[in-house]
Amino acid sequence: MNRKAGLSYLELLIVLMLLAITATLIGGAFDFARQAKTRAIAYEAQETPIILRGLLRGWVENMSPVASENGFRGSVDGFSFSFAGGLRAKPLAKSIEIHFALNETNAAAIEIIGNNESGTEILRDTRIFAPALLSPSFSYYGAKPSQSPRWHEVWVEPRLPRLIRFQAARPNGSAMPPLVIRPAAAYHQSLISAPFPSPPT
Amino acid sequence: MKSSTKSGFTLLEMMISFVILSIAVTSIYQSLTTGLTTAHTRLQRYEATEIAISLVAEIVVTQPQLPVSGEIGTTWRWEARIEPVAVEMLSPTIFFQQIKVDVYSLKSPEPIATLSRIRPAEGT
Numbered sequence: 001m002n003r004k005a006g007l008s009y010l011e012l013l014i015v016l017m018l019l020a021i022t023a024t025l026i027g028g029a030f031d032f033a034r035q036a037k038t039r040a041i042a043y044e045a046q047e048t049p050i051i052l053r054g055l056l057r058g059w060v061e062n063m064s065p066v067a068s069e070n071g072f073r074g075s076v077d078g079f080s081f082s083f084a085g086g087l088r089a090k091p092l093a094k095s096i097e098i099h100f101a102l103n104e105t106n107a108a109a110i111e112i113i114g115n116n117e118s119g120t121e122i123l124r125d126t127r128i129f130a131p132a133l134l135s136p137s138f139s140y141y142g143a144k145p146s147q148s149p150r151w152h153e154v155w156v157e158p159r160l161p162r163l164i165r166f167q168a169a170r171p172n173g174s175a176m177p178p179l180v181i182r183p184a185a186a187y188h189q190s191l192i193s194a195p196f197p198s199p200p201t
Numbered sequence: 202m203k204s205s206t207k208s209g210f211t212l213l214e215m216m217i218s219f220v221i222l223s224i225a226v227t228s229i230y231q232s233l234t235t236g237l238t239t240a241h242t243r244l245q246r247y248e249a250t251e252i253a254i255s256l257v258a259e260i261v262v263t264q265p266q267l268p269v270s271g272e273i274g275t276t277w278r279w280e281a282r283i284e285p286v287a288v289e290m291l292s293p294t295i296f297f298q299q300i301k302v303d304v305y306s307l308k309s310p311e312p313i314a315t316l317s318r319i320r321p322a323e324g325t
């Protein structure tokens with residue numbers, strides 16, 4: 001009768017081995033979860049500028065081609081324009097100004113300003129488009145009177161430029177994909193399907 | 202011999218529970234990995250589409266000599282070309298040009314985003 005209570009040596013070995021494998025698995029899972037969290041945060045940070053690019057593109061493409069309605073001004077460090085506030089602007093704003101500009105730290109930000117009928121500011125929202133960019137530059141493509149179209153650094157003509165371009169490098173030195181938008185593209189494309197009067201110059 | 206009726210796990214039970222645990226952990230790993238890969242692919246497609254929209258806008262307005270191609274940083278490569286399109290159902294047949302922009306990641310041979318824009322062919 002040498003059968004005693006407890007595990008045999010072999011059983012103990014197997015249990016120890018299982019424990020070791022389980023511990024490795026759980027340790028690995030923690031490590032993996034931490035990496036997954038880091039990646040998820042990085043993806044979210046990458047997503048914000050893409051969403052803001054789309055938002056800005058929508059506003060610029062739907063801009064009115066009429067100079068007195070869009071108030072477009074393009075300078076070396078940003079551009080601004082305005083449009084009539086719709087029902088979707090809360091609180092109800094008569095006109096909305098968009099400023100896409102660089103701040104002191106070369107971060108590009110979109111500023112949304114809502115004004116009421118008397119021109120008083122009732123809404124202000126700032127979204128950071130990209131932080132601390134290297135050598136950012138704005139350029140405007142179009143023809144100034146009696147010139148052929150080319151890229152300009154400043155645009156204060158009564159007509160809209162035909163393209164707006166924003167280029168920069170990311171803080172790590174890699175190039176940011178240039179953002180090119182066609183102002184009032186929605187209006188110009190609608191000319192193909194419906195004959196509107198030609199845009200005032 | 203009362204030891205053999207003691208409550209507790211046998212080795213077999215331990216091994217079964219270990220198998221179940223490893224199946225569960227593996228499936229959690231897999232779903233997490235799939236989720237992250239999907240997020241990455243989707244993000245890349247968003248970005249590539251954004252790049253293609255910008256390129257098409259620029260090409261339509263500035264009208265460079267096509268085909269052209271270029272690289273953006275160390276991540277993206279793009280190609281823009283022209284393809285003739287004939288609409289034969291109309292009489293007379295109308296010829297269009299299709300400006301087609303492909304955006305590739307430097308690692309992938311397949312385009313991640315493709316965008317095209319149709320315009321009337323020159324000289325028609």
